[in-house]
Amino acid sequence: MTVKLNAKAFDHAKKLIEDDRIVLDDRDEWSEHQPSAAAENAYIEKHGLDEYARWYLGIDDAMGEDTKGRYKFPYGDFERLHRCGVLSAEVRAAQQKYTDIEQAAAHLHGMLDGRRAEAKGR
Secondary structure, three states, X not given: OOEEEOHHHHHHHHHHHHOOOEEOOOHHHHHHHOOOHXXXXXXXXXXXXXXXXXXXXXXEOOOOOOOHHHEEEEOEOOOOXXXXXXXXXXXXXHHOOOHHHHHHHHHHHHHHHHHHHHHHHO
């Protein structure tokens, strides 16, 4: 299995943060916030796989191009980026030694923590 960083998804995630389309939640909330399989299927049906892919930091080259399984390390709910999703992706990528994905998630984590600090300062 060759999983590499999905650069389009990384750029999309940074844009979501810049546009303040984020949820500043905690890591343990991801199990409640991540999209269900039914939500994923509905999103693909409405928007297509290319749009779906923008919500996943990893691409598994061993999987077929026209499959959901090709995309790994989700970070949002198809509307907003969730801090808990980024943290989960960062930890899982580190465990599986996908350094490029881990570093991208760490970068997003830093951006989100900056936003969190700004929000507390208001």
